[in-house]
Amino acid sequence: MVTIHGQQQEDFSADNLSTIGQKKVTITLHYHRYDEDYSGWNLWVWLDGKNGRMVEFTDDRPFGQRATFEMEDPSGITRVGFIIRKSTDENDWASKRFDDRFITEFDENGHAEVWLMQGTERIFHHEEEINISPEIVSAKLNTWHDISVTTNLAFDWEHDNIDVSLSGATIQDISVSKDHHSSDHAHQMTIKTKESLSLHEKYKVTISHFGDCDVSYGNIVRTEKFDENFAYDGPLGALFTKEKTVFRLWSPVAQKAILVLYTKEGAKKAEYEMASGSCGTWHYEESGNLDGTVYMYKVMIDRNWQEAVDPYARAVTVNGEKGVVVDLARTNPPLWELPAPPLDQLEDAVIYELHIRDATIDHNSGVIHKGKYLGLTEPATVTPDGVKTGLDYFSDLGITHIQLLPIYDYWTIDEKELETPQYNWGYDPKHFNAPEGSYSINPFEPSTRIMELKKMIQAIHSKGMRVIMDVVFNHVYDVPCSSFHLLMPGYFFRFKKDGVLSNGTGVGNDTASERRMMRKFIVDSLVYWAKEYKIDGFRFDLMGIHDIDTMNEARKALNEVDPSIIMLGEGWDLPTALPSHLKASQANADKMPGIAHFNDSIRDHLKGNNFSDHDSGFVNGRSGYNYSIKQGITAGMYLPYDNMEYRCPSQVVNYVEAHDNHTLWDKLLLTNSGASQEDLKSMHKLASSIILLSQGIPFLHAGQEFMRTKNGDHNSYRSPDHINKLDWNRKAEFEQEVRYVKGLISLRKSNDVFRMKTKEEILSRLHFFPTDEHLIAYQLKASRDKGQYEEYVVIHNAHHHPVKFHLPSNGLWHILANSHQAGTEPLSMINRNQIEVSRLSTFVLAKPFRLR
Template sequence: MGTVHGNYKEGFSLDNQNTGDYKKVSITLHYRRHDGDYSGWNLWVWLEGQNGRMVEFVEKSSYGRTATFTMEDSTGINRVGFIIRKSTEQNDWASKRFDDRFITSFDDNAHAEVWLVQGIEKIYYHKKEVDVTPSIISATLEKWHEIEVKTNLAFDWEHDNITVNLEGASIKEIHVSKDHDSSRLAHQLTIKTKEKLTLQADYRVAISHFGTCDVTYGSIVRTKQFNDEFAYNGTLGAIYTNERTLFRVWSPDAQKATLALYSNAEVKELSLYPMEKGPNGTWSYDFNGDTHEMVYMFRVKIGKDWHEAVDPYAKAVTVNGEKGVVVDLLKTNPAKWTLSKPPFQSIEDAIIYELHVRDASIDPNSGITHKGKFLGLTETNTMTSDGFKTGIDHIVDLGVTHVQLLPINDYWTVDETKSESSQYNWGYDPQHFNAPEGSYSTDPFHPRSRIIELKKLIQTLHDRGIRVIMDVVYNHVYNVAHSNFHQLAPGYYFRYTKDGLLSNGTGVGSDTASERYMMRKFIVDSLVYWATEYNIDGFRFDLMGIHDIDTMNTARQALDEVDPSIIMLGEGWNLLTPLAEEKKANQLNADKMPRIAHFNDSIRDHLKGNNFFDQDRGFINGRDGYNVQIKQGISAGMKVHYDRQRFITPNQVVNYVEAHDNHTLWDKLTLTNPGASIEDVKLMHKLATSIVLLSQGIPFLHAGQEFMRTKNGDHNSYQSPDSINMMNWDRKAEFAQEVEYVKGLIALRKFSEAFRMKSRQTIEGSMHFFPTDEYLIAYQLLVHSDVEAYSEYVVIHNAHQHPVLFNLNSVGPWNVLVNGYKAGIEPLSIIKRNRVEVPRLSTLVLTKK
């Protein structure tokens, strides 16, 4: 797990902490409220991967209130999460103080004693550190004529003889915000100034009895003026050479900044170097000497507190991402590392295979040695005990062009120190965006290992003719308060509602603000880094609809300068985030984002039924009324247009029927058709997959879809065990005929341009749908190319529970390439008449040259 970055005083030193794993820990937590009112306040405590529980404050003391509790976990404990909250009869979560916090230091008896203070986020491990004398917690510039001031102790504005002074500007009036639970006490006041405040001036607030505090930036960081004033276009991070390293960080709020260097991850001794203030909110330090594999952190003083953060641009990190590491990237290139790529002409030629690194090899019968690791996908000649190919050999044999890897950058919720444990996560909880995930490495304690082994994976796939797409999650962070973004520039990198709360269009607690210059710069810099250093061939954007159009187009332009064949695709959902509708990077604005593809949830839901309603059915499993919607998907919206989606070319449409999230297709079909035989479920499954693989646009397969993958009904397996998530390679033997069927469909798609046309005009002129009933879709494709000369194809999808006779538009001979059981580029049979029988729940493809 990642380090909790607290607020530290200048010149602090880290205590020796015992963070070893315990089966059982005890905790004594002291809480002090300045107002003395503890009614309804309690703790919510939890361990990673477990349900939380409430703990009451039951003991009184001169300090305040105390809670004592224990936590147990047979797999080991190295931190305990908690939230201080206020509960009422109507709502257990009526209020809370700060987001998730974690107790990480225990003594030799597995005990931790901590002290907390109202209004202060820091966790104190020694009572002597706690300072409860009156002081100003913060003074922040919120508007151009307003400074908001918060104090640690409550005051009575009317009776405490309080005076307020402001250096650098003139006070017009003062507004005091009374506490909700008191008619007189307050912890906050707002200073309104006569003149407009500026970003360049230094202001200081003084309050009698409470001392002084420098004014820092508040919500003003989310204004256009701030964005323009502090936009920095240079290189950030640790800029390494053998002779020197330039460390540069962006922290416009900071009054001071310090570089902390460690000799290695385990040694607590460190050297501190004051950083020099540079242009546009930057701080830098030029270190002479070779810093390869030196551990480093940034510390910035904002207002009265010191914040410690890992470099957002860190290219390597220590175990669990606790610290950044300088690395000579030339020493991370494996043998035979090359920037050459498999040949690839057009985006429409892509066939994408979505894969989780651990899922691919963790099955005990995978025949793979490095189970759950990057290296597992580098092993060749692997097979099950029955002799069926597994791993990379299987993927190559299948014929896909691109493997899309679920997040491989460093993420929070898998403890890398427990490399052999059964922990699992999809990885959509990003911690460090530019460093690989350590749990996929054979040695997460060595910063270079994860980089070298990921590069080996990419090189191996390239050598075998497969390109690599990386799943990227720039739309949110796992924990805002403890993110390096927030530690270095509080309030800037995220979107907020009008009420000052974090926007939550992602549904996971935060939305990043891609429209702000430095967030956009970070996203683009990160993409270019992965594309150049790791030779990545494409990027899949998680919840792309959170981002703005300009950011996506800027990324497209930057990646084109690296390699125009790099694919960009994402979830273009229309999400509720405070961004103007016309700026959202979603399907409704696809026409403003050329060569950026969107997952087509319309064909997904109309094929099998809505993803979010278990019993809802679609075209393949017994529901009528979806004929037009399936035709829209088959033509990528080019021939049969969508009403709202604004796709302008087929390469903007990714057709799919299942992915890592929600039910697998097999599980959805068994839910919606509980009385169906196994054979019928197979037929429906193949029908859906054939529609996806033969449609215009870009086809997308979920790993294992070819052997009808099941997760035993688990629709949200993001942290379920391997037994649910792993690719069960024994199913390949069980569904061998279905695997061959999918291989044949892929081969046919790759052979003929009829199934991957490049423009709206070509599709409109070359595709013709025949009149049919609701459960039948039939269309003609005409193609003229250097490979095929002139060819005609007829594709018929029959969702009836019975065979259908279909009249062709001309007599034969017609070559049958796909029937209910086989598929490929070689004729399965020849039909000489102009009438054909289409088996039930099947696809038929015929061609005539």
Template sequence: MKRYTQLPINQDSNQKQIKEALRLMTRDAVFVARNYYTGDLGAIYTPEFTDFKLWAPTASQVEIMIYDGYYGSLKKTMLMQKSADDRIFEKRIEGDQHGLTYRYRLTFMDSTVKMTVDPYAKAVTVNGHRSVVVDLARTNPEGWGDRMPPFENSQQAIIYELHVRDFSVDENGGMTHKGKFLAFTEKGTKNKVGSPTGMEYLKKLGVTHVEFLPLFDYATVDETVEEPVEYNWGYDPHNFNAPEGSYSTNPYDPFLRIKELKQMIQALHDAGIRVIMDVVYNHVYEVEHQSFHKTVPGYFYRYDEAGKLSNGTGVGNDTASERYMMRKYILDSVKYWVEEYHIDGFRFDLMGIHDITTMNEVRKTLDEIDPSILLFGEGWDLATALDSDEKASHNNASFMPRIGQFNDGLREALKGNDFDAKARGFINGAWYMEQKLAKNFMAGVDFGNYQDPKQLIQYVEAHDNYTLYDRLVAADPNLDKDSLIKRHELATTIVLLSQGIPFIHAGQEFLRTKQGVRDSYNSPDEINQIDWMRQETYRHSVELTRNLIALRKSEPLFTLNTYDEIKECMTLLRADYQIVAIEYKRDNERLIVVFNAQNNRVNYPLEEGEYIVKLIDGTVHLDDGTVTPVIDTIAIEPYTSIVLKQYLN
């Protein structure tokens, strides 16, 4: 691509040529290197005045458009001054400006005029069309205090992924604030037969972290409609630093959505559950209508050699995290969410679009606040306009310490390729998955591209995958129900006992179905909602999941911290004929773990002796009170697991 260090224009150039020159200039290496700003941006509030600062180096003029209230007509415009170094436009407005509603109007050299919200807006009007100045202290709920104390050991984390609306909208869920942040503040909710739902259910399940699909303001759900016609998970970013209004009880109030999100987080923290936020900095919904492109056209996105937007995300654009101001935006944003909302972790959507340096800088930024904040993402190797050795992909995980990666190796070893509904894995008939399963279960100990096991997020299903239940049904539609349930439980058992950080998709523990829809991002409630009565049908699976979580927490050998520990403590005893057996040994303690994916009972040979039974035939024994007589074999039922324990002399 031709590089421009100055505008190749003259007085006779037409507007189209000028616009193209401006767009190319913003991607020029010299422009990128020189035109950056390190200070605060956005509407910086104090009770005495508010400073407005906008990075717009290619604009010739910027005005603040001030409105009469949140939804009134334009009241006045105020010209902003360009800073001495020509990098930002700024304006101070005296007095307490809490609630002032504004947009920016930018004029460019080609006479183009664009109106936009503030990219750094922290409060917005309905559907995010206007920015609002906010005194954030006034949005704090009663009792809002400090962050939770640091999480002792990330290896102890158990992540539960859910969506605000999906989790609370079911009529059988017993929640009053259906589809809202406040659903998570409701206590004592039950389904129609009296079983706990909502927060009560989460507390009882025992997970340590809840990962929410996007909480920020997104584009395609009309917040003015009480029952939205459009459904979306939120992977269509609009305002990255303001909460989504459809989850508020009054989306017209710019401050209520902030307060109610804080109330939700506060309720989870009070229950001892930490909050992970799914963030989508890798793309925007519509480039031409997004504030990045309106403020500095051409700068915030990657382009291929033909000058077209890079599309590794598959949604039409990739942000350019390697450019200073895009990187700064990401760092400023995560810091804001942590400091203002007490967020405990981030899941980066399509993290492989971003560059290694940016992700390491995110880790550094979080460490300065709380090193126990979790950071992980989808490190897929995506076809974006960035060199392979710069991508924050799983191939480069060793260059990103303490940043986790979703391990699709375990997922596919368990159930087969996720893009093929008929594919098979270890749990349902694939005879060649045993070695792959064992290595991934041991956190990829011999893979060589991870620094420690905590970098692997271990899972079998997630929001945009087929649910495991749907995959099992598709592969074997005539399979008897008992075998299907046991296969499903076997997979969940393997995930929850694996080295690394286990991850559960909401409802996985009661065999969630999305009626065969894989990526149900825009499917209606009927497909996506959590069916709170399903826990009754699959009560055994729910209890098994709960007890496996407790077992993992109680046995330190399931949460080893380093690969040296894994190599020292774990030995693969067998991985063939749909059997995987592993021995753990440390100090005076020994565990034997065996997974049987055969459709018949297996008599597994043991060293002669007595064994404490921790798991057998789908039943967990949390104490050490269940002891075998002296035995040299043990029967393992089809599609089940055993965990045996011994204390050594």
């Protein structure tokens, strides 16, 4: 090593230099100082292993100063070192800017030209990369004593002549930190104030050479105090009447807001400055009938203009590119005012989860509008072989609710290219209050998708079924492009302590439901769908991301619309930036009455862990799960769960498969690869029967009744139609199994003993018999006024051999379900106290009331 200018450098002697270097190089170095003080500044330049020399700057207006010099070395030059220093009469090295830097890029003639900025360590190779006008990018109120200031150019706080002042408050301290995203010396400073800062005071930061900047809201937007000051209770969005439309936006951080109107072809038509209102709102009123008017909001935040779709938009253009004013009354089909089918109690529900495209896209479906909203309005559809399909089939099955995978507008389908097959489940939300366009026959006409969705809901209602909507408020697909972020950055999402977005969802971000305007948005959206579209229930994706208060407020608001609206969700305890005791998780179910949770315990104990291909459960051969299955059968009422406190059975949704992960059939193939098809069918029916006869709310995945397969695809969210479609030929092939599930549903509906409403009822009317690990049997005591039977016995046999079971009493027993059939009519009768239960099967026996 050799020492140069007090710095240790590698010894690049002639023997070590690359032979590809230039023997002579010419360098032009431009240097700009925004304080315009070039007095005493010069360059010290050197070659590796050689002594250095000084180079003086000359005038280089308008950029600043320039130094041009040559370096020679017969061994070849691969880099030239330099330092910018300030010399005085007393000391050539009075000060310097940064440590050794090197120029390494030369053209074929040995020329190099670079640009340097005061306070910035980076070497620029093109002048257009540099903005030489220093300015303050933003000044943000982050805490009650901190203002974070960002500049477009770096500065050297220790050496540059920088003065900082703050109007409206007294500076106590200033600290400067290096921007971690660049090699520049400093872009950010934090101003600490002596007094506590106010949300309503106007502050301004001034930095010498950088100008001034009004202080806007930064991290402070995520405080309770901010919510107390700016939470707004009134209506938001484009509020339409035929006489006028009022546009109202919430963005307390915006300095200005503009309403932009467009033609239907997308050309800008007009801009109107919006007036500021209470609680950080902006509004503009336009007279006349604006039905069909295309609009956007444009806001100025921290000197930058951002344009965004109204987050409350109820109609959108193709691909959700812009919002549209809509006369919703015009979108109602005839007889829209007719009520939905009644639901006496939540436990009466039998939920069937369905993806709109899956339902009818099969070429054998007999549906004209395949994969569309209208495909689920078509009656009397059949396959070429006459097998019932579509809406009539779902109705015939006996289910009470169709739960639709997302139908709001989502990101990843190009609605302009629907001739090309595209698929997605829709868990990538874009516009929460407008329907998805890819299910419409005309996504280019904003009101058409609304009309078609309403027709579909009406058709489902007309067949005696209700509609549950899958809602995904827990995250957005793309934070930087989301309307939430563009209009109100930093507010609608959770952040960790280090300032990084919280990611409990696993898809990059978590929305912050605990903040009042996010909570308001969720509740407003739910009420809107319930009222405008007559949605009868909501399934909350990753509900455990949300907070308890938001879910309870949603329940209260929906009760005012219709108390029979179902709320259910995935109450997983996810690692989001929210304390566990506040999460809307299963562990906190007792704090959320009227809200149901998916029961992953019975799911995994029936078939094996959902996330392990080869783990098995009760129906496919594993011991030790008897007790856990009993917990599910009683909805946790008779045998409570360790970590879940359910108040009543309607809080528990029992299921064994859903759109996520392997279908039950595919899971059984993995865990029992050597089993016969008949044994696989038996295991499958055993699992489905346990779900359909348990207390709580049963849930079926579409096609589960005909043992749906996705050919082993466990995450088919964007897989092609041949993986995801409902295969109507398979339905015909498994017709006996379909009839079996249909019979179990009718049996469940036939007596309220299968649908008890309270914990007390279950404790008094359900009793388990002692059995071994592979057998579960229980007695249900019926009411005399609720049907012809005084008691039922349900036996689930997971053994691979028949089992003789002793009934609780002698006398006449009707067999309502066996290994092949189920229903409300007796399959056969026995007059003894013993029954042989077939292998891998469920038997249901009922004792008629004796004449008195």
